[in-house]
Amino acid sequence: MSDLLVSMAGIDKSFPGVRALEQCRFELRAGEVHALVGENGAGKSTLMKVLAGVYASDAGRILFQGAEVEITSPRAAQKLGISMIHQELNLMPHLTVAQNIFIGREPRAALGCFLDERALNDNAQALLARLGLALEARTRVSDLTVAKQQMVEIAKALSYDSKVLIMDEPTAALTGAEIADLFRIIRELRDKGVGVVHISHRLEELPLVADRITVLRDGRHVETLNSPDSTREQLIRLMVGRTIYEGAPEGPALSAGDVILEVRKLRRGRILRDVSFRARRGEIIGFAGLVGAGRTEVARAIFGADPVDSGEIRVRGKKVRIRSPHDAVQHGIAYLSEDRKRFGLNLGMDVETNIVLATFRRFLRRLGWVDSEKTRATAQHYVQMLRIRTPSLRERVKNLSGGNQQKVVIAKWLAADAEILIFDEPTRGIDVGAKSEIYGLLSDLSRQGKAIIMISSELPEILRMSHRIIVMCEGRITGELASGATQEQIMRYATERSEPTRASAGGASATSASA
Amino acid sequence: MNDSSAHARKPAAGQSLLRSNAVQTLLAFGALIVLVVGFSIASPNFLQFDNIVGILLATTVNGVLGLGVTFVIISGGIDLSIGTVMTLSAVMTGVFVTNWQLPLPIGILAGVLTGAAAGFVNGVVIAKLKVPSFIATLGMLNVAKGLALVISGLRPIYFNDTPAFNDLAMGSAFGAIIPGFDVPNLVLILFGAAIIASLVLKRTILGRYTFAIGSNEEATRLSGVAVDRWKTVTYAVCGLFSGLAGVLIAARLNSAQPSLGLGYELDAIAAAVIGGTSLSGGEGTILGTVIGAFIISILTNGLRILSVPQEWQTVVTGSIVVLAVYLDVVRRRRREQA
Numbered sequence: 048m049s050d051l052l053v054s055m056a057g058i059d060k061s062f063p064g065v066r067a068l069e070q071c072r073f074e075l076r077a078g079e080v081h082a083l084v085g086e087n088g089a090g091k092s093t094l095m096k097v098l099a100g101v102y103a104s105d106a107g108r109i110l111f112q113g114a115e116v117e118i119t120s121p122r123a124a125q126k127l128g129i130s131m132i133h134q135e136l137n138l139m140p141h142l143t144v145a146q147n148i149f150i151g152r153e154p155r156a157a158l159g160c161f162l163d164e165r166a167l168n169d170n171a172q173a174l175l176a177r178l179g180l181a182l183e184a185r186t187r188v189s190d191l192t193v194a195k196q197q198m199v200e201i202a203k204a205l206s207y208d209s210k211v212l213i214m215d216e217p218t219a220a221l222t223g224a225e226i227a228d229l230f231r232i233i234r235e236l237r238d239k240g241v242g243v244v245h246i247s248h249r250l251e252e253l254p255l256v257a258d259r260i261t262v263l264r265d266g267r268h269v270e271t272l273n274s275p276d277s278t279r280e281q282l283i284r285l286m287v288g289r290t291i292y293e294g295a296p297e298g299p300a301l302s303a304g305d306v307i308l309e310v311r312k313l314r315r316g317r318i319l320r321d322v323s324f325r326a327r328r329g330e331i332i333g334f335a336g337l338v339g340a341g342r343t344e345v346a347r348a349i350f351g352a353d354p355v356d357s358g359e360i361r362v363r364g365k366k367v368r369i370r371s372p373h374d375a376v377q378h379g380i381a382y383l384s385e386d387r388k389r390f391g392l393n394l395g396m397d398v399e400t401n402i403v404l405a406t407f408r409r410f411l412r413r414l415g416w417v418d419s420e421k422t423r424a425t426a427q428h429y430v431q432m433l434r435i436r437t438p439s440l441r442e443r444v445k446n447l448s449g450g451n452q453q454k455v456v457i458a459k460w461l462a463a464d465a466e467i468l469i470f471d472e473p474t475r476g477i478d479v480g481a482k483s484e485i486y487g488l489l490s491d492l493s494r495q496g497k498a499i500i501m502i503s504s505e506l507p508e509i510l511r512m513s514h515r516i517i518v519m520c521e522g523r524i525t526g527e528l529a530s531g532a533t534q535e536q537i538m539r540y541a542t543e544r545s546e547p548t549r550a551s552a553g554g555a556s557a558t559s560a561s562a
Numbered sequence: 563m564n565d566s567s568a569h570a571r572k573p574a575a576g577q578s579l580l581r582s583n584a585v586q587t588l589l590a591f592g593a594l595i596v597l598v599v600g601f602s603i604a605s606p607n608f609l610q611f612d613n614i615v616g617i618l619l620a621t622t623v624n625g626v627l628g629l630g631v632t633f634v635i636i637s638g639g640i641d642l643s644i645g646t647v648m649t650l651s652a653v654m655t656g657v658f659v660t661n662w663q664l665p666l667p668i669g670i671l672a673g674v675l676t677g678a679a680a681g682f683v684n685g686v687v688i689a690k691l692k693v694p695s696f697i698a699t700l701g702m703l704n705v706a707k708g709l710a711l712v713i714s715g716l717r718p719i720y721f722n723d724t725p726a727f728n729d730l731a732m733g734s735a736f737g738a739i740i741p742g743f744d745v746p747n748l749v750l751i752l753f754g755a756a757i758i759a760s761l762v763l764k765r766t767i768l769g770r771y772t773f774a775i776g777s778n779e780e781a782t783r784l785s786g787v788a789v790d791r792w793k794t795v796t797y798a799v800c801g802l803f804s805g806l807a808g809v810l811i812a813a814r815l816n817s818a819q820p821s822l823g824l825g826y827e828l829d830a831i832a833a834a835v836i837g838g839t840s841l842s843g844g845e846g847t848i849l850g851t852v853i854g855a856f857i858i859s860i861l862t863n864g865l866r867i868l869s870v871p872q873e874w875q876t877v878v879t880g881s882i883v884v885l886a887v888y889l890d891v892v893r894r895r896r897r898e899q900a
Binding site for chain 2: 121122125137138139140141142146150153160161162164203
């Protein structure tokens, strides 16, 4: 039990503008399931990608079975016996299960270039049987459910005789029964001496599968606990930490008016489940939740970018049909995407053009001539109003800073008379100074009677700006909090799963979601 | 918003049917039968032996080009240069055989390898230099076209000194065995090449990685496959088939025509697509491509017999290609929603 398989120490890793890992450490024993938890961006995946050879660390050392190793590529990791199953599955959907498992290591027949398909299928079937996986080697992967595809990934990982198996959020897309199945397989692997790293957002499932739990925060190791000794409250406290509190929230005073947007029972498969809420004029609603909770999907559904199965949207009290972003814009709804470079701006065009682009028709004179005086005046108006720092209206948007680019997007939607503004991660990739300016802008807009929905993964930002906080988990709204809530409260709702794995757990879920 | 959900959810039974690749091949085969039956009812001349031989002959060059480009398309790429690389290979065969007087087998081999070399260059530019395949092969299209013109001095190169060359293509091994059944050797070569291509695609490492790269290139790379190298090989194989097509067309015409070749690439790509090869990669069969090539030549032939002007023939084939791609798009969209 105590023989040490992996020991990582002093790991640093930076990406442009982000310090992902700082003097991080981690240990894994043979025959244990070690859970790795933390908030969004705490560095869990990054740390494991360093171990799996996907990223090279800037500093630090890794000991594998007592010897220092350098893991320079996924191939090198595999040779040591370290396999990682990534969050987004890495399979070839057009190939069969067997072909996927042995890709790159196909048994050869005559001449060394022909495939021995029979041996391939036999080997795969034998491997699947040994692992107790109910899969048929000849099935095409695209015909399998996500859960089964994940099992193919597990089989593939273990076919390298892995001593270490890293799973990044393996349960995120699975149902309760599928999760129980996965945990059974994980426990069997553990009993065979494999060291399993289980990255998870689902705190309540940890007692079912984990032997030890390591908490990361802001790229640092916080604590490693024995799973039976830990409680969910304790883990949340460790994940959030005490240090982030930066004084009282300073959101704008609420001057809410009438309900302008009402969403009723929005449904889309397992992605959105009965999402209902209202937004008033002058209100800033913060949407909090972990990655994959369905916040962006709610926004896209309201904006008509994704189809929904059922549900109703009312704008200014009237039921409306939104089947495309064009419809949404007509109703005064704007969506400011998280990825503004791809969806929000034409980077190569100038500030003026970007601002008037969504409403170009208004600036046309007879015969389709553009009234350039009017476009200039309009653009000038918003540049002043939003204090967009640009040398001129003719400056290309790509030369502006992130914060000013974000303002150009806002100007575009204001020019289009948007009254319901959905901001998806409005301050991502924006430096601290520009952030507070964006916050000021959001406050101004709310004072002008716009309804603002702000999706953010940064809890301090949510707490600081929102009049009301809606927390989502697994496509469902799990809680609503008034301003003045705490990070712990949000995290509790954000990890509140519906009856997931408890059925298979019996009495093991001592740390239930009752709080 | 309720009725949009009707679009999102399709009945599951239809999906699994539409999903299988075999169905697309079957569909193409059905279309082929319909065309044959339709044209033979419309014109008594259609099923004449000479006309059938004409169709078979017309299919060979396009078919061989289609075989090669099927590899590239399955790997998720495209090769627009196959037509003019074919021309360049034909011209080089003329240079080797007529101008340099090399022995015929060596001249033929060198001609085929000319195509492979051009394909190899495509592969290196695409896999190593990361130039998108559309642009890289568009460049090669012009390079090969220009080289063919420069090398030949704008004039056809004839093979009058080597009658065996033309005999190789237009003679009939069949006719020697079964008198009166004079199917030219070219047709045999097409089917031979198709069988080899099919074996390579289905049974060899190269074929497996071609599918894997087209299905999910990044996953293939993460699995430790040397993706760049195999991509290069794929384009080289495509070039090899273009080279073969060049030799065949030269042998058939008994001359290397330097101004021929442009436009052949589109017919070959069309053959592959009609046969069910997905332009988004990961899917396709050699049988489908051969059927696709026959559909195109039967259409052209049948419309000509019915005295439809040639201009309209291209309108029809063009529309059919768009239809085939549309079917592919529909199938993919349904699968994504599954």
